[in-house]
Amino acid sequence: MKALIVVDMQNDFCPGGALAVSGGDELPALINPVMDAYDAVIFTQDWHPADHISFADNRDAAPFSMFEADYGPQVLWPRHCVRGTEGAALHADIDSSRADLIIRKGFRSNIDSYSAFFENDKSTPTGLEGYLRNRGIDSLDFCGLATDFCVAWSAIDAARLGFQARLLQSLSRAIDLEGSLDAALNDLRQHGVTIA
Numbered sequence: 026m027k028a029l030i031v032v033d034m035q036n037d038f039c040p041g042g043a044l045a046v047s048g049g050d051e052l053p054a055l056i057n058p059v060m061d062a063y064d065a066v067i068f069t070q071d072w073h074p075a076d077h078i079s080f081a082d083n084r085d086a087a088p089f090s091m092f093e094a095d096y097g098p099q100v101l102w103p104r105h106c107v108r109g110t111e112g113a114a115l116h117a118d119i120d121s122s123r124a125d126l127i128i129r130k131g132f133r134s135n136i137d138s139y140s141a142f143f144e145n146d147k148s149t150p151t152g153l154e155g156y157l158r159n160r161g162i163d164s165l166d167f168c169g170l171a172t173d174f175c176v177a178w179s180a181i182d183a184a185r186l187g188f189q190a191r192l193l194q195s196l197s198r199a200i201d202l203e204g205s206l207d208a209a210l211n212d213l214r215q216h217g218v219t220i221a
């Protein structure tokens with residue numbers, strides 16, 4: 026059984042949004058047509074409280090600077106995907122009616138969550154693993170935003186957990202912060218994620 030995991034196709038990650046990823050708005054037209062090929066389609070949604078640890082303006086820091094959190098280095102992002110706001114809503118053109126499950130992440134104030142499986146401490150589970158195993162899903166294709174953060178971290182965790190994991194690179198777009206895309210692609214390969 027195989028699932029398509031559509032990562033963070035939200036307004037704030039598309040052009041015009043608070044943390045816009047170049048070309049993000051090209052993805053709905055590319056992702057929608059492939060959904061039919063999967064046994065399950067699962068969406069993730071970045072969903073932060075206003076006082077979230079990853080927001081630069083909560084610490085008077087510059088966006089895209091680094092901060093040493095209890096759980097390790099954390100990028101400080103422009104305020105984005107505040108739960109319940111229009112920026113956090115799924116892009117109007119992605120066919121969310123096809124999602125069996127929409128899993129929200131990053132909803133705790135004191136920890137960020139890039140991966141769909143674990144928060145950034147790499148140990149607090151989101152529950153997605155159990156859901157997939159319960160449904161007998163063993164093969165996962167990842168697409169969406171952003172290739173080098175939430176998509177990569179999710180695919181790497183999937184491979185670590187023993188799922189067959191593929192990155193659909195042409196159905197994803199990257200932030201590419203100081204070489205983060207190349208670093209992510211290396212990491213993905215090293216963890217046995219197929220880059221398609």
Ligand code: VGL
Binds near residue numbers: 033102139173
């Ligand atoms: C993401 C940065 C902060 C992502 C989420 O979806 O890749 N990146 N929050």
Ligand code: ZN
Binds near residue numbers: 071072073105106131
């Ligand atoms: Zn976020």
